[in-house]
Structures are given as C-alpha cells and as structure tokens.
Amino acid sequence: MKLASLPQGRDGRLIVVSDDLAWYADADHIVPTMQALLDDWDRYCPMVESLAIELSHEAIPRKRFHEREACAPLPRAYQWADGSAYVNHVELVRKARGAELPESFWTDPLMYQGGSDDLRGGRDPLLLADESWGCDLEAEIVVVTGDVPQGVSAEEALGYIRLVGLVNDVSLRNLIPGELAKGFGFVQSKPASHFSPVFVTPATLGEAWGHGRLARTLAIDVNGQPFGRVEAGEECTFDFGVLISHLARTRKLVAGSIIGSGTVSNRDPDGSPGRPVAQGGRGYACIAEQRMVETIAAGEPTTPFLKWGDTVRIEMRDAKGKSIFGAIDHTVTRS
C-alpha cells in the first residue's frame, strides 16, 4: 500500500496512491489524516488497504496523482530522530571536521533528536536564508513507527514499522562545528527536512525489504547531473530494528515517530571512501562526503555547498525501474 497527503489544514488529508504513482483515491472518509491512521492503525489499516486494492483494480473513482501536489506525508510529527546506519558516512564527515571515529561507533548507533514541527514536501522549495551557512543535502531512508514500548528489542522493533519513505535531511554544514562543540547536538544546523511524496508499507517493497534494511539504489542528482547512486542495502551497519530499539531504550515511542537511517554511504570495492559518479564511482548522498574525498585527493574541496537556484533530486526505483516513493525534487530558494 502506498499513501500520501494532499494539502489541507495543518496535517493534510490522506490519500491512497496506485503502485505506479499515476492515480489516487481519497481516503479521508475512512480516516482524515496519516497521523490519525497511525494513531489507530489496527482499526483503519484494513479499510485503507481495501481501498488500495479497489484502486489497483480500477473498481472505484480515481484521480490523477501528481507528486508535485503532495505535501509531506506527515506535515508535522511528534518525533523525528535520525540515526547513523551507514558508519562510512560518519567516518568521512568526521574526518572532514578533523575528528576521529571512536571504535564504539561500529556497535553503538549515533542518533540525534531532530525538529519535527515543520516537515516539508518533496517538491517544496528548500528555503535557505543565508548561503554562507553551507547548505547540504543528506539523502536517507526513513521509517514511521506505531506505538513502541520502552525497552523493545531490535528484533521486536521491526514489527512496529508501519511505513517506509525517503528524506532529504538538510544540513547547514558551516553551523555544525560550532554547534557540536557546545555538546548538545544540532539545533540551528538542522533546518526543516523534506520527505518523499509517498510513504509505503514494508510489504509493498517485496524482496527489497528485509531484516530492517531496504536493498535498492538511492539516486541523487544535483543540478540535473548524477551525484550519487548509492546502495542502501549495503554497508548498512545498523538496521531499523536496532535504531528503534536504541531510541526506545529509556522511554516509549508514540505512533507516528519517524526514524531516519542517516545518510546512505558506500565505500569503494577497494575499501577507499568511494569516487564521484563522474569518475565511475557510486558517488555520494551528501556534498560533504564528496568534499572530503576531494580534500584527501587534492588538499582542498572543489564542490561547493548548495546555492540559491541549485536543484536536488532524490529517488529510488524498484526492480522494474518504477519510482517507489516519488521523487524529492526541489530548488534551493532564498527565504
């Protein structure tokens, strides 16, 4: 089942979307919003799934789905916590800041609590007030949970995953060092995140979903050029079960909590930190990694951070080449 929200009020209204993202049917007569569905999943999910089946059979009135018309699936959420499943990313970005990677980072997930009051759509402009902040994209997988009890195990946690999607977890790189030096995590350096137009149930992902990992290629373009073709199923040190269990160690999580994988990142087959797509590599899911590799190779970075007018596109396709979640595709815009 694929779900999206069309703009209405603060929380949007729920729709079901056809597997090929071409059509949709209103679902708000069953349950008004995606949050309300998550709040009472066992009650409403079977009804919304029936609707999705009827849509797939063209048995009900359907309307054209346009990704650009969708808002964030959850335009505001009660929780957004972002993990670090791809330790290669953490290692590279820390190297760029001159910080060592502690050995424990391979066994104990890094995670930060993000702001969730303003979650933006995949086609909404990426608002940036000041180019000197060093705006970067971070392409990631996210899951949305039901109510998760405190102390859940990593294995049990997988059963609480309701939906899967993509995020551009925007970072302001030049604000990060000062903020992390203060020791309390990100506040100003993580502005609003942008989500894929469509979130899907794990069952919809078929064989690509397994053991809390999504084994498909995440495609990132910057200004229309391929920037990353990274494998989300590879080098994913922590699966989503581990990330959820980590977050829920000392408190329960309430339905609609969004958990991120952290920036997808692969090494090169030779163990080196990868190469840009233009050089035959898989490229990167954030600019900071490419800048770090440039610094290692040539002493300084040459790829700039995002400027007003730059475009970012993030998408994942299934085995048949069809977009799974729709694309995050937006322009950096002066706010």
Next chain:
Amino acid sequence: MKLASLPQGRDGRLIVVSDDLAWYADADHIVPTMQALLDDWDRYCPMVESLAIELSHEAIPRKRFHEREACAPLPRAYQWADGSAYVNHVELVRKARGAELPESFWTDPLMYQGGSDDLRGGRDPLLLADESWGCDLEAEIVVVTGDVPQGVSAEEALGYIRLVGLVNDVSLRNLIPGELAKGFGFVQSKPASHFSPVFVTPATLGEAWGHGRLARTLAIDVNGQPFGRVEAGEECTFDFGVLISHLARTRKLVAGSIIGSGTVSNRDPDGSPGRPVAQGGRGYACIAEQRMVETIAAGEPTTPFLKWGDTVRIEMRDAKGKSIFGAIDHTVTRS
C-alpha cells in the same frame, strides 16, 4: 487565563481552570484540545477567555478541579526544545563532569532538541526501568509558542509566547557522559518529561512576568523535604525571547512548540555555587548540583540520585501564596 487538559484520547480535552485552581469548566465545545487552540489561537482564544471570565464570575456550571486528574496540558507536542537560561547550572553540572565552561556560554544559549511524542502529567508516576541510570529531576519554566517565523528577533519572539508552565525535565545522569561524548546530544539520557497540571497565559502572571522572565520562587521538595527554593527571575542570563530567537534562527517554529528555560539555578550571595536548603541556602532544582557542591566541599557526593519510591514535588506560588500552575508531584516508579 488558566488552562489544563483532562484525559481523553491521545491529546486530552481542553478545560479552563479558575485562578485558585479549585474549579473548572469544559472548553472542548469551543475547541477540543489545547493543540487545536494553539493552532488557531486568534480565533478561539477570545471565546475561551470569555469562558474563563464567566467561570471566575460563577456565571456558568462549574466542576471541582483536581490536579491529580489532569494529564499533561499537551500530552504530545510537535516540538520540545530546552535551553540553558541559568548558566550557573550549566557551569556546575559541567564541573561535575570535569568539563570547563566555555566563555561563549554566557552569550550564546545552549539548547537541545528533546523528544516530544510522550509528554507526561504532573501526577503521572516517574517511570524508571533501571535505578543505575542515575535518575535526576530538573525543575524548569516552559513557554508554549504560536507560529514563529524564521529569523525572529529576541524582542519580537516575546509576542509569540502563548502559555507558561513548569516542567520536570527528567535526566538519566549516568547515561549522559557516554551520550554527550558521541557529540549528537541527548537521546537515551532524557526520558519523558512531566509538566505542571496547568498552563497559564503570560497576562495571568501579572508583574511576575516581564521581559521574558518569570520572577517567582520555584519550590522543589524531594521525599517531602525542601530541596530547592530557587528564584526563577534571578541570574536568568537568557530570557525566553532570546531562547525562541535562537531556536528559530534557521527555521520557523510551528504552533505548540514548547521551549524550556533549563534548570533554574542561583549562586549564593557570595558568588559561591549555593548551599543546600538544610544549610540555610536556596538549594537546587536538580540533584546533580547538590552532588557537585558536596564534591567540592567533601571530595565526594553524598546525596543519591532518585530511587524507586522517592517523591518529587515542584511548584510555584504567586504573591498571595496560591499555586500558579498546580504542582508536579510524583513518585519514581519501576517500569
């Protein structure tokens, strides 16, 4: 105007409470929840205020208000961000961890993004799965905002404060050093926070509220004994306007965002880090500070962190001795 929520569904139902906290009137026929009121404040606030006036005139049916029956005013929120207005607290707690206080902490607020999906009532048990985590209370002032634009100035920010209340921002002290060493802020070391039964509009606070500060004594009891009698209006380096402006530097804040002052903390008149209430001092709004002072004086802390069965009470009274927000009053309970 004083507001509270009685348990109903996930978000409670809105009531107005009399100034003396003895009576209430249902407000959910006007607007169902406190979040819905904050979402559309200009529309609903005048109607709810009229109701509050009628309640004060005993012009409408009224019911007995019992603090123990209230849930958190916002049982789940889209944002909870906690500042560090009282730098004395930061200095002491860092000293306890063997960390220096950077000079910039006196001009640049420290703030962390907290979890807001599960906010608990002032009489709900303080659930603790493991005593070895080092459970501590932190007594603070909070404000709840309307929609705040990105880039708001500290002075303008004051105009977006809708409500004021108290919080016990529970900390798991023994989990903090390891988590802060990872550099991404608190995740496991900050379990669910507990809020005062009643939130009030700034106007209700009269002369006690000014320039984004609340100038009243915050009373903290542990196991029925006075633990802190700290002055929230003194040594408050950053007012709430500064804290909101800091959080909104790179993104807007959505209505219902809760911003905390950080643990209230005073020095002694001689400039030293205060004395316990039992020794004639103002005491502390968290156990970590008292332990630090013990360590300075005697080489090691003697006051233990909270154990199952311990009780914590946090309250603030007005000039006439009446409780302003009702009391956070709860027992640490094995979960």
